[in-house]
Amino acid sequence: xxxxxxxxxxxxxxxxxxxxxxxxxxxxxxxxxxxxxxxxxxxxxxxxxxxxx
Numbered sequence: 001x002x003x004x005x006x007x008x009x010x011x012x013x014x015x016x017x018x019x020x021x022x023x024x025x026x027x028x029x030x031x032x033x034x035x036x037x038x039x040x041x042x043x044x045x046x047x048x049x050x051x052x053x
Contacts, residue, residue, distance in 0.1 A: 011038070 015023075020034070027037050044050060 011042070 023034055023037075027034060032040075
């Protein structure tokens with residue numbers, strides 16, 4: 001059995017403290033953290049599932 005190592009990439013961004021707090025509060029209502037939400041968004045982008053106007 002092979003033991004593949006999964007490597008993770010850290011992505012960071014800058015937002016105001018107000019935006020960060022509002023995002024945390026709103027995402028918590030849906031059972032998500034900011035990290036989980038961003039990971040989901042990046043997976044969608046990687047799979048070409050980005051919605052545009």
